Amino acid sequence: MKFTYIQGTSIEQYNEIETGFIKHVVFDFDGTISLIRDGWQNVMVPMMIEFLQTETDTKESQEELESIVVEFVDRLTGKQTIYQMMQLAEEIEKRGGKPQDPLSYKDEYNNRLLPIVEKRISDLADGKITPDTLRVPNSFEFLKKLYEMDIQCYLASGTDVEFVKNEANLLGVSDFLNGGIYGALREYKKFSKEMVIQKILNDFNLSGNELLIIGDGYVEIQNAKAVNAIAVGVASVEDNIYNMNADKRERLIRVGADIIIDDFREGDELTRFLFNS
Numbered sequence: 001m002k003f004t005y006i007q008g009t010s011i012e013q014y015n016e017i018e019t020g021f022i023k024h025v026v027f028d029f030d031g032t033i034s035l036i037r038d039g040w041q042n043v044m045v046p047m048m049i050e051f052l053q054t055e056t057d058t059k060e061s062q063e064e065l066e067s068i069v070v071e072f073v074d075r076l077t078g079k080q081t082i083y084q085m086m087q088l089a090e091e092i093e094k095r096g097g098k099p100q101d102p103l104s105y106k107d108e109y110n111n112r113l114l115p116i117v118e119k120r121i122s123d124l125a126d127g128k129i130t131p132d133t134l135r136v137p138n139s140f141e142f143l144k145k146l147y148e149m150d151i152q153c154y155l156a157s158g159t160d161v162e163f164v165k166n167e168a169n170l171l172g173v174s175d176f177l178n179g180g181i182y183g184a185l186r187e188y189k190k191f192s193k194e195m196v197i198q199k200i201l202n203d204f205n206l207s208g209n210e211l212l213i214i215g216d217g218y219v220e221i222q223n224a225k226a227v228n229a230i231a232v233g234v235a236s237v238e239d240n241i242y243n244m245n246a247d248k249r250e251r252l253i254r255v256g257a258d259i260i261i262d263d264f265r266e267g268d269e270l271t272r273f274l275f276n277s
């Protein structure tokens, strides 16, 4: 895909956009701001393979199951976690198994991820690591800058809202998110990133160029483009052993990202461009 660099930067621009009008910014959380849950795929994928092996009589090999699981986990990333678990239940059913409630798979996943998350949080509390190491580079500085510019910032995450609120606090970014922090709910039909975006558009009667969406998942980029909002894709590198980063950037571009960044190291240049400031 053709792009130009925003002058004097390594920020890639793929579409012409009308800059200078943005008043509201919706951020994704994991992989966009936070690295607290980095490596979650390394927990989710093996768990799903295990359930496929124990809850069905499948003759498929470990490798075959892995490639099936990796495909749908990757495809459903960005939506609420429950959708990945619903797909797992479907795969179990397809193989003649009798799946549990997807919510119990999700609970089990959260239980398995918890020690990793808690270790990072306690290392942070003990001063063994600094918040910087758990944030996408310069995301804190970028959020702070927008906050000081009086831009309304929001979080919308597919991770459970209680976790997101707690982790945003730990990373020191909660105060900048003056528009609110939204995340997955047990009643999953009551939340989606699309719903958050729609509510902001309605509440403030915005046109597309007044709203900016920033995320590393193609779901939020797709949601942004569906309402003509400006979309910045974050092609951040996540730690997973399944090579899911390989086409992350291409996918963000394919679904219509206007701009691609690796992280926020050129955040000042990005704000200057987007806000004509």
Ligand SMILES: [Mg+2]
Pocket (backbone or CB within 6 Å): 028, 029, 030, 031, 032, 078, 215, 216, 217
């Ligand atoms: Mg993300």
